[in-house]
Structures are given as C-alpha cells and as structure tokens.
Amino acid sequence: MVVKPLTGNYAAAYAAKLSRVKVVAAYPITPQTTIVEKLAQFIEDGEMDAKMIRVESEHSALAAAYGAASGGVRAYTATSSQGLLYMHEMVWWVAGSRIPLVMTIVTRTLGPPWNIWTDHSDIMDQRDSGWLIMMAEHNQEVLDETIKMFKITEDPRVFLPGIVGLDAFILSHTTEPVDIPDQELVDTFLPPRRQPYVFKPGDSLLMGNVPRNLKENMRMREDIHNSLEAAKKVIEEVDEEWGKLTGRRYGGLIECYRCEDASHFIVGMGAWVGDMREAVDSLRTNGIKVGLIKVRYVRPFPREDILKWVVNAKSVIVFDRSVSAGSAGPLFLDVAAHLMAAGIRVPVKNILAGITGLDVTYEDIADAVLKSVAEVEETGKFSRFIEWYYGR
Amino acid sequence: MSEGRVKGKVLPISKPCVGVAGKTGSWRVMRPVYDDSKCVKCRLCWLYCPENAIDLNEEGGPFIKINYDYCKGCGICASVCPKNAITMVPEG
Ligand code: SF4
Ligand code: SF4
Numbered sequence A: 001m002v003v004k005p006l007t008g009n010y011a012a013a014y015a016a017k018l019s020r021v022k023v024v025a026a027y028p029i030t031p032q033t034t035i036v037e038k039l040a041q042f043i044e045d046g047e048m049d050a051k052m053i054r055v056e057s058e059h060s061a062l063a064a065a066y067g068a069a070s071g072g073v074r075a076y077t078a079t080s081s082q083g084l085l086y087m088h089e090m091v092w093w094v095a096g097s098r099i100p101l102v103m104t105i106v107t108r109t110l111g112p113p114w115n116i117w118t119d120h121s122d123i124m125d126q127r128d129s130g131w132l133i134m135m136a137e138h139n140q141e142v143l144d145e146t147i148k149m150f151k152i153t154e155d156p157r158v159f160l161p162g163i164v165g166l167d168a169f170i171l172s173h174t175t176e177p178v179d180i181p182d183q184e185l186v187d188t189f190l191p192p193r194r195q196p197y198v199f200k201p202g203d204s205l206l207m208g209n210v211p212r213n214l215k216e217n218m219r220m221r222e223d224i225h226n227s228l229e230a231a232k233k234v235i236e237e238v239d240e241e242w243g244k245l246t247g248r249r250y251g252g253l254i255e256c257y258r259c260e261d262a263s264h265f266i267v268g269m270g271a272w273v274g275d276m277r278e279a280v281d282s283l284r285t286n287g288i289k290v291g292l293i294k295v296r297y298v299r300p301f302p303r304e305d306i307l308k309w310v311v312n313a314k315s316v317i318v319f320d321r322s323v324s325a326g327s328a329g330p331l332f333l334d335v336a337a338h339l340m341a342a343g344i345r346v347p348v349k350n351i352l353a354g355i356t357g358l359d360v361t362y363e364d365i366a367d368a369v370l371k372s373v374a375e376v377e378e379t380g381k382f383s384r385f386i387e388w389y390y391g392r
Numbered sequence B: 001m002s003e004g005r006v007k008g009k010v011l012p013i014s015k016p017c018v019g020v021a022g023k024t025g026s027w028r029v030m031r032p033v034y035d036d037s038k039c040v041k042c043r044l045c046w047l048y049c050p051e052n053a054i055d056l057n058e059e060g061g062p063f064i065k066i067n068y069d070y071c072k073g074c075g076i077c078a079s080v081c082p083k084n085a086i087t088m089v090p091e092g
Helices: A007-020 A033-043 A059-071 A079-097 A138-151 A182-190 A214-247 A273-285 A301-312 A330-341 A362-378 B044-047 B076-080
Strands: A002-007 A022-026 A051-054 A077-078 A100-108 A132-135 A162-167 A177-182 A254-259 A263-270 A290-295 A295-300 A316-322 A348-352 A386-388 B003-008 B007-010 B030-034 B052-057 B065-066 B085-089
Touching: A002 A138, A007 A033, A007 A100, A007 A138, A007 A177, A007 B007, A022 A033, A022 A059, A022 A295, A033 A051, A033 A077, A051 A059, A059 A077, A077 A079, A079 A214, A100 A138, A100 A177, A132 A138, A132 A214, A132 B052, A138 A162, A138 A182, A138 A214, A138 A263, A162 A290, A182 A214, A182 B052, A182 B076, A214 B007, A254 A273, A254 A362, A263 A273, A263 A301, A263 A330, A263 A362, A273 A362, A290 A301, A295 A301, A295 A330, A301 A330, A316 A330, A330 A348, A348 A362, B044 B052
Parallel strands: A022 A051, A022 A077, A077 A100, A100 A162, A132 A162, A263 A290, A263 A316, A316 A348, A348 A386
Antiparallel strands: A002 A177, A132 A295, A254 A290, B003 B007, B030 B085, B052 B065
C-alpha cells in the first residue's frame, strides 16, 4: 500500500494495471487520453504484461477489447463524449453477448458546439444498454471501483460489462492523494477470469446469429435485466469485501451523508457530490435538516436503497447534470417513477445544473436547495417539477 | 439459432451447422443458373458466395453445385464469374 498523488485518469490506469488487464484497445479523445497514455507507458516499461491495440476509431476500440474478452482475457478500454457515441453500437453488442469487460468513461458533454467540459450526457446515453454504470466522486473511488468492477462483472450472477464514470477535469485532470493497494492484495481479491463462454480455436461457436425464436430473443433481454437486479447483491458483497481488505467501504449502490435525521433529501451523482456535502453542512448550520444521497450506481438503479431513506421525507430534490430533452433529467425520472410505483407521495423536484460544464459551486447548490426547501415548507409542494439552474 | 443457456444465463450463442438461420433460399427472387460448358474452374463463385451455397465437385461432372435451399439469389456469383458461366434468371 502506498499513497501517491494521482489524477483521476492515472487512478483508472493504475487500477487496470493492478487488475492484470491483458488487452487494452483505445482511441485518443480528450479528456480520456491520459488514461491509455499511462497504460501504454506501463506496457512499454515492462511494468504491465498486456497488449495495446491501437485502432482507427472508438467503434473499433470497443470491438477489439470485446473480441479479446470473448477470447478469455481481461480487456479494458476508455473513452469520452463523441467517441463514446461513435462506440454506442458496440456498447449494446458487448452487453447483449454477456461478455464481462470494464470501460472507463471520462464524462464530457456532447457537441455541438465543441466543448470539452463535464456533464453526464454521454454516460447517461448508455443507460439502457445493459451495462453496469457507476459514477465516482473522487479519485480514490475511481481506483477502487475499477478494480471492483472486474470482480462484479465477472461474477456468474452478473456476466455483464461495466462502466466506471468520472467527471472530466474535475477528477480526470485533478491530482488527489490516492492509496494504491499492493499487487498481492488485488491478486487475492480478484479471482481468475470467469465468463459465460470463450471463443477458442477448434471449438466452433456462433454468437449473435439470426434468432429463429423471438420469445427466446426477448428472454435474453429479460435475463440482462434480471442479472442487473441480481448485481445489486454482488455490488454490496464486493463493497464489503473490499472494505475489509482496504478499510474503504462505500455502502454499495448509494452512499448517504447526514441522512439519519434528515427531512429533505438531495440526490446527486459524480464529482459534484463533494460540493453537495459542503452544501449540506452549510444548510445544516442554518438549521435545515438536509441529507444527501449519493448515487454510486445508476445501473442497476438503487430503487430499494433510495426509497428506504425518503419514504417519510418532506421533499426530494434530484440534481441532474444531463437532461432527456422533452422529459426531464434521467436521475429524476428514475427516482420519481420508483417513488410513484411504490405509492410514496413525496414532493419531488428536478434541478438541472452544470449542464455543458457550467461551473456549479457548493454555494450554488445550497442556494438552489434553500429556495426549494423554503417553498415546500411553506406550501407543501413544488410549484414546478423542473428548474434550470444557471447559478446565483 | 439454437439459443444457449450457460449457468442459467440466456445467451445469443449457438453451434454452427448447415442452415442455422433457416432456409434462406425462400428469400430468392432471382435464381443463379450454371452452365458447366463455360466454366474454367477458377473457384471465384465458391469463394465469394456469402451463404456458402456453392459446393465444388473435383471428381468430374458439373464443377459447381448450387444449394438452392440456402442460395438467397444475391447474384454475387454471377457478377464475379469471369466467363459468364452463371446467369441470373427470375424465379418462376
Ligand atoms: S446467388 Fe448469391 S447466394 Fe446464391 S449461389 Fe450465387 S452468390 Fe451464393
Ligand atoms: S466463377 Fe465461373 S468460371 Fe469460376 S468456378 Fe465459378 S462458375 Fe466456374
């Protein structure tokens, strides 16, 4: 164990190395590039026993990693933004064929106009594909969750690929002290690779051929859904195991901050959760009983965990850093739907902020929450369910 | 496709076999018709057929045999044949 100052991108690279990834395939894109640059350096220096496949596009990057993983090795790729969208077709193929694989997404907004700053438009665009999707709050979590993601995705109850997301620049290019576990510790933690089938010479196998039975085809989709539901338990088990080994337990699919006696809840995901913690502290100083639910995994969605906390709440305020244009923010939509389906009638509101990378400070968050809480305390409801927040 | 189940998972995998996707011959609107007298045994039709519907006969007699159960009538064989030994005719 050694504590080193690492950027979020380098934390991801160290995690891939410690997980003994055998094939890395990638195409450069800001702000992801320094992850695979670092991995290329590890390989070149003989510190990592892996093949680096340089390809002509992100579509091919995931296709190559997927091919390697289908052949039975741990494979890894990383991308962002436009590159991720170019890769999107393969994102569905990997999940549909049930091949475990880990990908880092350094979240960056989508054009036009050209813009390299963070929001969650790119990662949330993948949410229906069948991948496990999580967002990290800090660089330590990037490292920890990348290693854990290999174990979770290769568990026979899951057998699906997984995405670890981190916000562009706020994490990707910002240096924080990160505890890098020993190789021996990671080796004990990660079992040899498991996957549902392996393509090998002499043992012919077809994947993805035209289905003759569409009921069976639909069952494949249901099975992906059920395996994501089953992944909830696996995520918790792995979180606990990692916690025992390293002292770092995050709490499974969500992490709560000052929730025990809270009457109003903020829900958020990603790097700005750090600012939300400060906003909660400052609101609490003013006597407002706010709690914070940090969504770590957005797929599978932590329905049960969130409902448990907010069942008797006075209000729920969901912060989204992306929007499903014509409806609302995707986190809000999930939270609102599951509240409604469970018969919980809590006033719930969506604050859309930080989209396209517009800077959001903890004072902004406290300001937006303060006004929302004041309204619900006075009238018992929110006059509008959606608010585009541009700062104070 | 015979859908695979491994460790309880429903998987889109199958074992390769003749006609895994069903009899694609029913898709055909144009039928490749072969004239052995023009054939120079270059094997291009056999190489290019996307359905593997052309078999070679090295033992004498007509050199190629088209399997109409799976030939989907795409016309690639007729197009690549340097001797026009394959002609596409409308299906009856
Ligand atoms: S028409 Fe197409 S499918 Fe049929 S034999 Fe020729 S190349 Fe093959
Ligand atoms: S392409 Fe024409 S000449 Fe060549 S083997 Fe086929 S039918 Fe014969």
